[in-house]
Amino acid sequence: MVEKIRCLIVDDDIISRKMLEVMIERVKNLVLVESCSNPLLARQILASQPVDLLFLDMEMPDLSGLDLLKSLTNYPEVIIVSAKENYAFQAFDYEVTDYLLKPVVLDRFLKAIDRVEKRIALEQDSYTTPESIFVKTNNQIVSIRLADITWIEAYGDYVNIFTEKDRFIVHATMKGIESKMPRDQFLRVHRSYIIRFDRIQAIEDTVVIIGKKLIPIGESYKSELMRRLNLL
Structure with a gap:
């Protein structure tokens, strides 16, 4: 409620x-x-x-x-x-x-x-601990280790949370999920994408590369990505 x-x-x-x-x-x-x-x-x-x-x-x-x-x-x-x-x-x-x-x-x-x-x-259907996020998916509350998450993608009225082995479809907003994620580990790079920062393999022009996935960088998110990269 x-x-x-x-x-x-x-x-x-x-x-x-x-x-x-x-x-x-x-x-x-x-x-x-x-x-x-x-x-x-x-x-x-x-x-x-x-x-x-x-x-x-x-x-x-x-x-x-x-x-x-x-x-x-x-x-x-x-x-x-x-x-x-x-x-x-x-x-x-x-x-x-x-x-x-x-x-x-x-x-x-x-x-x-x-x-x-x-x-x-x-x-309010999701919450985090220092190591995991708990989300509601398929009428269950499941725990996903933050370290296992590679990226998160908007999917209509849902979000897809991707790990190396699985995909979890969660009825949530990107803004809501973003607010639950530790800012030192995750970064919003596009209105439809959140990435785990230590999973970045390369950046080419306007995309972030994680494995075989090319993730677009939104114009309004680019400056924060560059700022974070300069901290490395």
């Missing part, structure tokens, strides 16, 4: 912000942590207290919504709230849960919240 969902609104449009505040108040399992117009302040809030759901405008002074997401190592579920449709393609590269057009109507808002609840519930 999904507990109270802690929400943060970041929007420089005061009317839109107030409308979202009213809608959040009407949903019993939502609680508003903060509502602000400044994305730089929002970044501080995200770093200092737990937030489960971020309502994010795209066009703001100082920092755009996309730039805010780019600046965060980890971020909660995200619902984009924008007056324009043209950011949708870029936004979904960041695995946002939904994209609402202003003015937001209650029915559409509730559908977005339902999606958030389902994603959070999926993320």
Whole structure:
């Protein structure tokens, strides 16, 4: 069962912000942590207290919504709230849960919240120990040794977890699985791929090579991969 969902609104449009505040108040399992117009302040809030759901405008002074997401190592579920449709393609590269057009109507808002609840519930179906991740697959909870994982791949509403010998199909989100993985061992290199860092055999142009698998490197993930390589 999904507990109270802690929400943060970041929007420089005061009317839109107030409308979202009213809608959040009407949903019993939502609680508003903060509502602000400044994305730089929002970044501080995200770093200092737990937030489960971020309502994010795209066009703001100082920092755009996309730039805010780019600046965060980890971020909660995200619902984009924008007056324009043209950011949708870029936004979904960041695995946002939904994209609402202003003015937001209650029915559409509730559908977005339902999606958030389902994603959070999926993320609660897995947990890790220092050596293993426990996931639900084929109506069983199974333990997979982290050291055995080679890469993880998005598969529609599921993810495939690959080891040298097996493949596990798990009903989960990439974002949820990524949040469970130790950052010193695993790295997101594409919206559809997470790799175990010590399994990299080579990097050629825009792909990572692990065994016979060529894994694409997404443009928005490339800088972190290069940064990690420079640490070696």
